[in-house]
Amino acid sequence: MSELTVTQLKTFCKKADFNLEDYHYLNGAYMSPLPMVTEQAGIEGMRRKRIPMHLTKEHFFSYRRLIRERFAQLIHGESSENIAILPSVSYGLSIIANNTPCNDKKNIILVEDEFPSVYYTWEKYCRRHQAELIVIKRPVEVENRGSLWSQAIIDAIDENTHVVSVGNIHWQDGSLFDLKRIAEKAHAYGALLVIDATQSVGAIDIDIKQLNPYALLASSYKTLLGPYSMAIGYFSDPLCSGEPLEENWINRNFSDRFAELTHYQDHYRQGAERFDVGESSNFILTPMLAESLKLLIDWDVRKIQQYCQYLTNYLSGKLQAFNIPLIGNRDRGCHYLGIEISQFDPDVLVAELETSRIIASVRGDFMRISLHVYNNIDDCDALIDAFKAVLSRRTHRATHADVTEVSE
Ligand SMILES: Cc1ncc(COP(=O)(O)O)c(C=O)c1O
Known part of the structure; x- marks a missing residue:
């Protein structure tokens, strides 16, 4: 560029x-403001529900597909199949924690004053699996805080590290974490990198291919300029065969055959779609998020x-x-x-x-x-x-x- x-x-x-x-x-x-076209997409979604015959079968799938495609494009991902539609970051973290067996590695690394949804998930995981939660302190230095804090994270990663869960900035003071170097060290030691990109994706360019995380999550209502009560998750291939938190009809194979929904299916739809939250077709919120993602890509x-x-x-x-x-x-x-x-x-x-x-x-x-x-x-x-x-x-x-x- x-x-x-x-x-x-x-x-x-x-x-x-x-x-x-x-x-x-x-x-x-x-909380980000809404672009006017996003607001308009929400109003149109609401109007469709006024007379529900305007809601076609295609509406159950089309905006979800768009969100997946556009988010994959935004993070330079190769496939939209790794993307799931979630209600919150905490929901995505629970999927990750539930599908991550605790092996013989025994520590999880977080930074000090991590966002509560992230902290509580891994704190519970550690209690459940007798693992150690390592919290990397915020350096007292101000001027070069991001570099010092990143280095402290990198130094803490070793052969005992199971998960490094970090944002690419700190949500409180904006300290920038050197995700590229953190990812390199994590990969070198076989540690799983989980990125909370809520405060960055859409304002900072993220290249999923370069970072190769285990998962990346983001709420929709901040730097993505989208509505509240939606989040998006990138789940790497190993996670994509995992267990969802819930069994909803639309995530199963052939759910687009409305007349055959009770021909119960053993298999989920392809990729991370299995993790989509129930009623993820939300006819008001999905067109809104799809619109905001389009703007970010265009800009x-x-x-x-x-x-x-x-x-x-x-x-x-x-x-x-x-x-x-x-x-x-x-x-x-x-x-x-x-x-x-x-x-x-x-x-x-x-x-x-x-x-x-x-x-x-x-x-x-x-x-x-x-x-x-x-x-x-x-x-x-x-x-x-x-x-x-x-x-x-x-x-x-x-x-x-x-x-x-x-x-x-
Ligand atoms: C860094 C960060 N992560 C996540 C969230 C949202 O988490 P959740 O979707 O679980 O409410 C926020 C909201 O302020 C945040 O600042």
């Missing part, structure tokens, strides 16, 4: 495809990645002037910026954000900024102005206090 030029970067923004009113929405890591995730990097580099450059410790640009996800706000009064900061119609995630001493194609330089400038306003008010208060002190 040819790199976008600076002029192309300045005009890449897809805000016009969304309806964010006058908000500066910097919180896609919590090209490599370009999206470059665009997000352009915005966050701009922001981090400006924020450095305020002496705020930031994770270095190469050590964080291109669309993420974790800002340490301990020097600010959180109530004052949150009030300023509200006044400026900026939506970001403030948790304790941390503000999480997460961007996507719907953001632009104006959104970044609004955030910088909000910080400036809070700082100038603080300086003003401090000066005023000094004057008062002297005069007393």
Whole structure:
């Protein structure tokens, strides 16, 4: 792919495809907004159900097929047969855990403060199989946190490692994990790599062929710009002969022969389709997700990645002037910026954000900024102005206090 030029970067923004009113929405890591065509696809899905004869047999299969094909294309997969339609990441993790016998290897590696759905699954697995859960601590260093954390994961993998379960960024502060090197080490020691790509796929280009994971999972409602209550899973070939969590009719052979559904079938349909959640044809959500995936493919995730990097580099450059410790640009996800706000009064900061119609995630001493194609330089400038306003008010208060002190 040819790199976008600076002029192309300045005009890449897809805000016009969304309806964010006058908000500066910097919180896609919590919940992405919906592209307008995705919203429209949901409305059309709902309308079809208004008079159900508009729902044809083909609707039970067509959008599921599209989702599989488009997601496989998005992650540079060779076959859509490795893709399953899930309701959540936790559902996918349960499939993986249930189909992964505990061999003589005895540890599972996770990172500190892993997302609860991931942590609980492997914690239970370890309890059940008397395996050890190894949690790799977040380095205290900020600037090069991603590299240090990745190295610590790589160092921990050895002949006793059964599973390495990691995202390609940390969902809280955006630390970037070097998945390529982690994958190489895991493969060298026969460890299974499970990737939670919820906070990255669609904003960061992922090449499944290069990483060759055991499985990769992602919720639909964040960087994939899709609806809530859907997730997608890539299951590698060895998993594809596994046991699903449930026995639903549509995942069995010949389920498209509606008149013969009670000619019960011993075999599942091909590949990972056996893991599809019951009622995965969901006539509202599947057209929506299919539409969002199409947009991401059309826009090209490599370009999206470059665009997000352009915005966050701009922001981090400006924020450095305020002496705020930031994770270095190469050590964080291109669309993420974790800002340490301990020097600010959180109530004052949150009030300023509200006044400026900026939506970001403030948790304790941390503000999480997460961007996507719907953001632009104006959104970044609004955030910088909000910080400036809070700082100038603080300086003003401090000066005023000094004057008062002297005069007393
Ligand atoms: C990193 C990560 N993984 C997974 C999820 C969603 O998990 P689940 O689909 O099990 O609710 C989230 C939601 O915030 C997340 O941030």
